[in-house]
Amino acid sequence: MSGDWIHNVAAQYRAATGNRPPVPTMTRPQPTAPLIQSPFSRELHNLSRTPLVLEDQALLDEALEALPLERLYSEAEQAAENDESWGMQDHLIRALLKWFREDFFTWVNEPACTNCSGETAAIGGTAPTPQERGDGAGRVELYECKVCKTLVRFPRYGHPRKLLTFRKGRCGEWAMCFTLLCRSLGSRARWVWCAEDHVWTEVYSETQKRWIHADSCETAWDQPRLYEQGWGKKMSYAIGFSAEGATDVSRRYIRTEARQLPRNRIPESELVLNLRVITQERRLHFSANQKAVLESEDHAEERELQSYAGTAAPASTAELRPRETGAGEWTEARGESGRR
Numbered sequence: 001m002s003g004d005w006i007h008n009v010a011a012q013y014r015a016a017t018g019n020r021p022p023v024p025t026m027t028r029p030q031p032t033a034p035l036i037q038s039p040f041s042r043e044l045h046n047l048s049r050t051p052l053v054l055e056d057q058a059l060l061d062e063a064l065e066a067l068p069l070e071r072l073y074s075e076a077e078q079a080a081e082n083d084e085s086w087g088m089q090d091h092l093i094r095a096l097l098k099w100f101r102e103d104f105f106t107w108v109n110e111p112a113c114t115n116c117s118g119e120t121a122a123i124g125g126t127a128p129t130p131q132e133r134g135d136g137a138g139r140v141e142l143y144e145c146k147v148c149k150t151l152v153r154f155p156r157y158g159h160p161r162k163l164l165t166f167r168k169g170r171c172g173e174w175a176m177c178f179t180l181l182c183r184s185l186g187s188r189a190r191w192v193w194c195a196e197d198h199v200w201t202e203v204y205s206e207t208q209k210r211w212i213h214a215d216s217c218e219t220a221w222d223q224p225r226l227y228e229q230g231w232g233k234k235m236s237y238a239i240g241f242s243a244e245g246a247t248d249v250s251r252r253y254i255r256t257e258a259r260q261l262p263r264n265r266i267p268e269s270e271l272v273l274n275l276r277v278i279t280q281e282r283r284l285h286f287s288a289n290q291k292a293v294l295e296s297e298d299h300a301e302e303r304e305l306q307s308y309a310g311t312a313a314p315a316s317t318a319e320l321r322p323r324e325t326g327a328g329e330w331t332e333a334r335g336e337s338g339r340r
């Protein structure tokens, strides 16, 4: 299959739908001075810049070329015939979720030995080489082969461009790369950060007019109670970041008091203020019309999140499952095995 063919499909699709979200004029804003200089507010402002790296047209085009578009569109079309509750674009992202986990990305607990393919054991970490650092690795994990004692490096890459070819890691790498691919297909997508060591994606459904939970590690679509009900995970904060702003989406994922960890990292009023400042900054260069549309969506989302308070609607069967990625011991240690 030639690259031209892919480009044509992508270009035709973009021309036909015209729904690629607006890319802000200023894709790399100057660092925001946190309004309140608490460590957590600084962390929020830093986190908020993470998904901005995805708003790069050349990177989005590279990502599109990595996709089997014919297969994804064909699967989405078939699914759309059987289920009209979701739009074509939603079915496309669902097909992407499936392909991403089955054929594209690999979960790595301990990397295999590069010499004999034997099992390795973690022995600590080391600084990245200039090359690894250039590719966005902030740190490198070190493993030793249990058989031949070879040292194996496992760089934790943060830059989505490198991840398009490296294609392995844990939830951080998965969520970053998957969010990029959602954007490349023209969906609006958020990178969701959970304070308890997990990240995932949210995609806006133009059909259902709401943000949809999408976890690439678990092939999960619209299963927000998966973490608290399936994994038994306790959480404090879940914040969605994108080029359109920052939103506290905790109430979508933490609906049971027993799963709610104390939210004591910052006063609630300061959290709201910080997220508002980030959102205003992201939208600074948007047109008045775009801003009005987004604000109306914000209000609708706030009503949705409020509606979850005090409701104990049962989780769906799909949500009642333990964590699928990660070795048994690893999920057990994190309290995500579904055992309570």
Ligand SMILES: [Zn+2]
Pocket (backbone or CB within 6 Å): 113, 114, 115, 116, 117, 118, 145, 146, 147, 148, 149, 150
């Ligand atoms: Zn070995």
